[in-house]
Amino acid sequence: MTANGWFQIALFSAALLVITKPLGIYVLKVYDGSMRWLAPLERVLYRISGVDRDEEQHWTRYAASMLIFSGASMLLTYAVLRLQQLLPLNPQHMGAVPDRQAFETAASFTTNTNWQSYSGETTMSYFSQMTQLTFHNFASAATGVALAVALARGITRHSAGKLGNFWVDLVRGTLYLFLPLSIILALVFVQQGVIQNFTQYVTVHTVEGAKQLLAMGPVASQEAIKQIGTNGGGFFNANSAHPFENPTPWTNFWQMLAIFAIPAALTCMYGRMANNQKHGWALWAAMFVLFIGGASTAYWAEARGNPIHAARGVDVVASAVNPGGNMEGKEVRFGIANSALFATITTDASCGAVNAMHDSFTPLGGLVPLVNMQLGEVVFGGVGAGLYGMLIMVVLAVFIAGLMVGRTPEYLGKKIQAREVQMAMLFVLIFAGSILVTAAIAAVSPAGLKGLNNAGPHGLSEIIYAFTSTAANNGSAFAGLSGGTYFYNTILGLNMLVGRFAMIVPMIALAGFMAEKRTVPASAGTFPVTTPLFVALLISVILIVGALTFFPALALGPIVEHFLMQAGRLF
């Protein structure tokens, strides 16, 4: 570990702190309707699509709108991927995407997962990349934030179960929040070297006389929303490690900040909606503690390097000229610190972009991204999904605090009763079930084992990672696993749909139930949700729920591999 490495982590943290409030106030204005500079365009969209902008939707209707929109957009993507050979903007003459893979990819981008079993540079036409994958990057992100805002409304107001209007939230989030930020960020990226063109791949005659074909495309526009919308689906196979996606440490810094920007801002927005800004900052603090814990662990593990490789002659000690540590699957321009930091951020959030190959991390370095996802991606989390996941944890924490003192728990003046806790538990159990049951099936079936790139405990880690990543809608991978098979395309595609939509329904029901309740004034017995005690309790609940659920699986994967690596055992 180097002083500069720690300094870069500190600098990132400071930048995150600085942007939280201004961006949070901006997001608040987007969703309360006071932002109006694109009002004419908004009106046209509502008129063509027959949306009554003043209609308040009951939670059942809000959920139905979201599901139907997701279904319609997923079908469109499936159709375009299957027919891309007939469509324009395809200079490399890419053929139709195979049916299972098209299904999985459509599910993947609709659910904000962006798990990719294909390589962009050999599979997707520019038309598919733009009109489908970039579009979904916006739509799934705007859907996520809309859902979080709906839950925030349910908790903070008394409105007979009504949560706002999904269509309006979707349009406003896309137009006012994601589009402007993406245009600015895309230009920062291009200035640093990210490509943006529609030309054929360029043939290079290398200095030594070989031929090299350079993949091209409209990368910057997709790259920006890929990060801001915590989507994570790379234009190219190597994702944010590819120099045309992430050419410099400066673009890398902005990519990391873009992942956390809106999730962090949402805590501020929520605090203001609840008229309790301190509570918003308490959530931010709980998230930040978990983030720094993960980042430090990953940095320590990767900087320490691999004793097996050291024994083969590699110098794992960092110096001013040698990066040291475990550089397998990492880029020189990012080095150890930025690779570990990126891996932590991308899995704290539901992003899944990678600037280093997690599969080649040391066991404990790879454990961090895995655990981050298994905690439910509530550490800032995905855009929207992070906040609503965290609020489910808050409901559980308040419930447990209520049990400890023996009175009906209250949260922000509303009683937490059986129905709410049932919905919160459904949310937690569906997540755990969709990871462990499916991973167990893969681990004992020949089709599941055939895809492995590594033997021994690392092979099990590859399977667990794949099912965790898809259920959590992350999309990063222990990429050695060949996910392009019939078995994995199908089961992972279904897993992503369950991990998104089967969890959203109980969450939005909880929002509706909360919105039906009256607010009662706080009393001496109310558990305060702004104190360090609350932050500590919340962190404990997150860790205990995660640890109890997943520790046995982790013990057989990365943890046992760590001890085997220390003993020099190879597979």
Add this chain to the structure above:
Amino acid sequence: MLRKQLRPAVMLTLLLCVITGLVYPGIVTGLARALFPRQADGSLITSADGAVIGSALIGQPFAKPEYFHPRPSAAGNGYDDTLSGGTNLGPTSAKLADTLIAQAVDSAIKNDGARKGSVPSDLATSSASGLDPHISPANAFLQVARVARARHADSSAVRAIVQKHLEDRQFGFFGEPRVNVLLLNLDLDHTLPVHPAP
């Protein structure tokens, strides 16, 4: 209830698809072309006769002794830009430790006189993209003697060119110190040509 939801679902899918999938990339492309055309096209490097000889951002294979060598690459058969990616071999992989890393270490010892235990970590490992354009300063300095020998040049002259191409952390803090292999080798051919121009 569901029927009434169908129209906004279909129409907004199409409208947002046009706005975010065509208009937005169009705006970005227009601005990128106007402001940063060289970067938008891939930071390409062309030779005197106009042929593209590489991108400043993408590594390319070098194997001859008179050139600095990039890191091992898992992209296709090495530095294949249409097959980007890493080895994805894990920390307890025998193939990684006993084949890939062991070979890279042996080659550094044999060709560059490296000492076992002090082989720079980037030299022995494959990058994430398989297209890493950079090597670490330690890796570059290690190769100076071999390159100088192959070019019948003075080590100090080669070392000076490496020094010129050392890139510090961006703005002083971001990322890690590094050397761009393609730019270094082009400069080398320019300053210390292997065969003097006729």
